[in-house]
Amino acid sequence: MGNKIEDQEAIKELNEVVLASMKKCKGKSWTPPFVGRKGLGYNMFTNHTLTGGNQIIAMFLGEDDRWATFGGMKKNGIRWKKGSKAVTFIRPIIVTKDKKTGQLLKEPIFVGFTTYPMINGSDIEGIHDEEPKEEITLEERHLKIDKVVESLGMDIRHSEMGECSYSPKKDYIHMPNKQNFKSVDAYYSVLFHEIAHATKHKSRLNRDEKNYAFEELIAELSSMYLSVHFGISFGPTKDNATYLNSWIEALGNDESFIWKASTKAMKIVNYVLKDREEKLQKAA
Numbered sequence: 512m513g514n515k516i517e518d519q520e521a522i523k524e525l526n527e528v529v530l531a532s533m534k535k536c537k538g539k540s541w542t543p544p545f546v547g548r549k550g551l552g553y554n555m556f557t558n559h560t561l562t563g564g565n566q567i568i569a570m571f572l573g574e575d576d577r578w579a580t581f582g583g584m585k586k587n588g589i590r591w592k593k594g595s596k597a598v599t600f601i602r603p604i605i606v607t608k609d610k611k612t613g614q615l616l617k618e619p620i621f622v623g624f625t626t627y628p629m630i631n632g633s634d635i636e637g638i639h640d641e642e643p644k645e646e647i648t649l650e651e652r653h654l655k656i657d658k659v660v661e662s663l664g665m666d667i668r669h670s671e672m673g674e675c676s677y678s679p680k681k682d683y684i685h686m687p688n689k690q691n692f693k694s695v696d697a698y699y700s701v702l703f704h705e706i707a708h709a710t711k712h713k714s715r716l717n718r719d720e721k722n723y724a725f726e727e728l729i730a731e732l733s734s735m736y737l738s739v740h741f742g743i744s745f746g747p748t749k750d751n752a753t754y755l756n757s758w759i760e761a762l763g764n765d766e767s768f769i770w771k772a773s774t775k776a777m778k779i780v781n782y783v784l785k786d787r788e789e790k791l792q793k794a795a
Contacts, residue, residue, distance in 0.1 A: 519624060521568065521599035526766040528571050533759050540747035541731075541755055545570035548739050552576055555632060556583040563777050564770035565600045566736065572598045575632030584630065595634030599626050601770075649695075649743075656699055656741055659783065665709055667702075675701050675748065677708040684709055697746035700738045704748050707733035707779045716782055718775065724757035725772060732776035737783060 533541050552561045552569025555577035561569045569578060578598075584591065591597075606620045632638060647655075660667070666683035676685050684705045692698040707730035711718035720726040727750050738745040761768045 519599075519601055519626060521601055521626060522767050522770055524599075525568055525571060525770060526762055526768070529567070529769045530759065530762045532571075533755060533762070536752075536755060538752065538755065540749075540751040541758070542745065542747055543570070543735065546735055546739065546745040548576060549742075550576050551736060551740055552578055554583070554629075555579050555638075556587060561600070562781075563774040566777050567732070567769055567773035568598065568600055573631035573633065577632030577635075577638075578629045579632070579635060580627065580629055584635070589638070590636045591630045592634050592636050595630065597628035597630055600629055601626055652741055652743055653695055653699065656743075660702070660706070663706065663783065665706065675705055677705045679708075679712065682709070682712055682714075693746065694744065696738075696744040699741075699743055700734050700746045701748055703734035703737040703783075704730045706783065707776070710779050710782055716778060720775075724754045724761060725768070727751075727754045728758055728769075728772045729775045729779070732772055733779040733783075736776060736780045740780070740784070 529543075532543055548570070552566055552573065553559060553576060554561065556579060560566070561578065569576075579589070581597075602625050604622045604625055606616065606622055608615055668683055668685050669688050670685070671688055671691070673685055673687060675687065677683070678685070684702070686698070686702055686705065689695055689698045692701070708726070710716045711720065711726075720729070731748065731751055734748075735745050758768075
């Protein structure tokens with residue numbers, strides 16, 4: 512157990528892999544190898560999507576979207592392949608009860624981090640390729656995104672010209688019309704990026720991030736995760752290449768930089784998706 516995220520060995524391993532991935536870009540936009548996956552990393556026995564910084568660990572250090580704990584494998588009579596290596600995930604330790612009285616605390620207390628191992632689906636014996644999800648057309652995917660975006664209630668304005676942007680002062684997103692993008696998928700991945708910025712508004716996640724490079728990384732990861740979730744192609748924003756050197760420098764100075772950015776990005780993903788898809792399905 513450690514009180515600082517920087518003390519975790521898993522963070523150092525992740526940082527090395529991500530840093531190498533970014534350096535390969537040589538000034539061009541960074542598109543991680545996990546973009547294009549079938550879905551976000553999840554626990555194959557509970558079906559829970561891995562949260563926070565653990566999502567970036569799952570995406571970079573596993574070939575399969577499915578993950579399993581040793582306890583889950585034992586309970587389900589499944590073994591891992593000989594010679595396979597577990598991946599270390601990180602869990603914050605939060606105290607919610609008074610040790611002496613057993614009563615709930617008014618505010619939960621963070622006391623540090625602990626780690627736990629998981630095995631990637633590619634290293635588990637006897638499991639087959641994931642059953643294909645119900646095939647839906649690209650148009651149906653886009654319609655599904657439109658409904659989720661509409662449910663957010665954000666002010667999104669379109670015009671023939673202009674930059675993709677979010678105005679914090681006036682709280683609105685500006686987007687060029689869809690036909691001005693290389694593809695409809697590219698339009699949505701950029702829209703996800705701007706939606707991520709809009710979540711910092713006090714009426715939403717109230718995120719006051721002064722480091723512009725860090726905020727851009729949070730927004731770009733959010734766009735990547737949402738693109739993977741909805742099964743569309745990811746298209747990096749122009750700011751991706753602009754901030755790449757800043758991200759590389761930050762990763763060199765702070766090994767927990769990418770984990771922290773992923774933690775905030777997954778909060779955005781949860782905000783965008785939380786119960787919305789399920790409610791929309793019921794209403795359909």
